[in-house]
Amino acid sequence: MxxxxxxxxxxxxxxxxxxxxxxxxxxxxxxxxxxxxxxxxxxxxxxxxxxxxxxxxxxxxxxxAANTITPIAPFSAAVKEMLAIGDYTPEPVLSNNVPPGHTRIRTLVNRLFTPRRMKNFAPAIRDIAERGVERIAERSPLDIVAELTYEYPAYVLFHVLGVPEADVPQVKAWAGNRIKLYYGRPSAAEQVEMTKNLVPFWRYVVDLVAEKVREPRDDLTSDLIRLRAGDDAVLTLNEIASCMITLLVAGHETTTAQINNALLHLLTEREHWEALCAAPDGIAAALEEMMRYDPSVCAWRRLxxxxxxxxxxxxxxxxxxxxxxxxxxxxxxxxxxxxxxxxxxxxxxxxxAFGYGIHYCVGAPLARLEMRILLEALTRVLPEMRLLPGQALEYTLNISFRGPASLWVAW
Ligand code: HEM
Incomplete structure (x- = not known):
């Protein structure tokens, strides 16, 4: 037809x-x-x-933007009760907030994610990328998602936010669970199971904020607490925890999927990969085109x-x-x-791909930087990388987050 x-x-x-x-x-x-x-x-x-x-x-x-974190499959009464018992109290702060509350909080958070600040993190990000690439360099063939790109953005984000590196696997699992619960179509029974994992995620974030209040360090979470200066009119601790749970999902699931989309297409039409290996100064532009061509946040919401x-x-x-x-x-x-x-x-x-207007992605400078640094390391160390032919690509059932769940490569 x-x-x-x-x-x-x-x-x-x-x-x-x-x-x-x-x-x-x-x-x-x-x-x-x-x-x-x-x-x-x-x-x-x-x-x-x-x-x-x-x-x-x-x-x-x-x-x-009030509906951006509304569950696609409405929560059942059982789930609502579990959340109430678990003292699950995130509130609209950034993505699903509206002015003037959004303006107040966004103005503070903007001060953390400036391109200049991100540039200061570049050496540490390069170190994380190079260690990751070295770890896989002798292991062809492999699923590069499982072995590198699933965790890499979380290691970067945790460094920036001052979250313990050892918690990456747990937080990745919680974040994936939260995406399926809010953006997918779970059955009533699945919703209950997912909620069992959501409540500990929130408790983890609340405890993390409390710890940073007790012992502030040189990281963005502590900076947010410093900006608050103990004044609830500036920002409450519950608002900071709400920002943290947002960042601990938005700040790595998106980037993982975007890197996967970029690798998939650059290696499928391999002349682009070869061009980048020969001239790595084209990586930033190629990544930008990948964000156009296959954005990891493929759909977003408004009310x-x-x-x-x-x-x-x-x-x-x-x-x-x-x-x-x-x-x-x-x-x-x-x-x-x-x-x-x-x-x-x-x-x-x-x-x-990063939205537009007052909610434009606050993490865009970090995402661009970490994706470029990883691609620089991969094209330098593994220029021979190829996609294994004939693999089936799988995408999680949900409305917003698109990226292949695995990518088998060899060199
Ligand atoms: C390639 C990776 C990323 C993509 C494709 C992406 C995409 C998006 C999109 C489409 C929005 C909605 C914008 C709108 O409503 O107009 C958004 C918002 C947001 N993103 Fe990202 N993002 C990425 C990485 C990150 C990172 C690394 C962070 C944090 C470090 C982050 C944090 C946020 C936050 C907090 C918001 C809400 C901002 C607000 O409502 O004011 N994102 N992002």
Whole structure:
């Protein structure tokens, strides 16, 4: 069948927003034929064109971020009770907060993640990357996700935040669990099991903050506590813990998946990998294009505060919007030949992989830095790296976080 001439009668029936295995052909069709569509399955309006998504990001009063951490499968009464008993009290601070609370907290957090501050961390990040690459250098073939990229961003983040390195495996497991619980479609029984893992994650974060209050160090968590200066009007300890649990998910799951997406495509179209091995100063631009081509946060959310019209479709007040960032980034109206990897695009940085506007990713300078440093180490030490042919790629069932669960490589 010729898809160009096959109108989408009901995109929601044809498109499962949680199945991230191969969304691009459907999204291209949606951009052409039904750029705004309703998905009753999850009660979200899918938005697929670049200009519409950017306008939504820009108008944060009509479209708030209040629903970005709302579970896709609503919590059961049993789960709510477990959370209450476990004294689980995270509150909106950054991603799902609205002004003026968001502005107050974001202004403080911005002071931690400046590009200059990140640059000071570069030697330590390089050390983490080089140790990781050396550890795998003699072990071809291997799953580079399991052996390197799953944990690398967490080691970087923990160094920056002052979280004990020994806790990386535990926090990675908790973070993966939290993503499946909030962004996936767990059954009632699975929800209960996942909640058993969520409560200890929160307790861990609360204890971590208490420890930093007692003994501040040279790290960003301690800096946030210093900025608070004991004043709840500036920032409460519960708000700091809420920031920490957000960072301890957003700060590494995203980067792991983005590195995996980049490695997958650069090694699949290997001339790009070879070009980077020959001229590593092209790595930053190549990574930027990878963020356009296959962004790890493939969709993000907004809540319509009032009635509005998007691409001619009336959107009711209270509607949930699913902004398809991976579709915006392949919008042919903005990026010519969007399905091609072109590292020299004029508008390379116009992609929406880090969002846009008041919630623009606070960790973008760190993510860019750590991804570049890892790619520099990999292209230098393992230029012969290749993808093992014929491997099946698996993607976790969820609405937002896209990256292959394993990548077998050899050299
Ligand atoms: C390649 C890796 C990353 C990607 C693709 C990514 C993507 C995103 C996206 C799409 C948003 C939503 C922006 C919006 O609503 O307009 C976001 C927000 C955020 N990201 Fe990232 N992110 C990455 C890495 C990081 C890192 C390393 C950190 C922390 C160190 C981080 C922390 C945050 C936080 C705290 C927010 C919420 C900001 C706010 O609402 O004000 N992210 N990110």
């Amino acid at each position: 010729n898809h160009r001439h096959c109108p989408i009668i009901n995109l929601s029936a044809a498109f499962d927003p949680l199945d991230l295995s191969d969304p691009f052909p459907r999204l291209a069709q949606a951009r052409r034929e039904q750029p705004v569509f309703y998905s009753p399955d999850i009660d979200y309006w899918g938005i697929t064109r670049y200009d519409d998504i950017k306008a939504i990001f820009r108008d944060h009063e009509t479209y708030t 319509a505060a009032r009635v509005s019209t998007i691409a001619g479709v009336e959107i009711p007040a209270g509607a949930n919007l699913l902004l398809m960032l991976h579709s915006a980034n392949r919008d042919e109206a903005v990026f010519p030949e969007p399905d091609l990897i072109v590292t020299g695009r004029d508008n390379l940085k116009d992609h929406l």
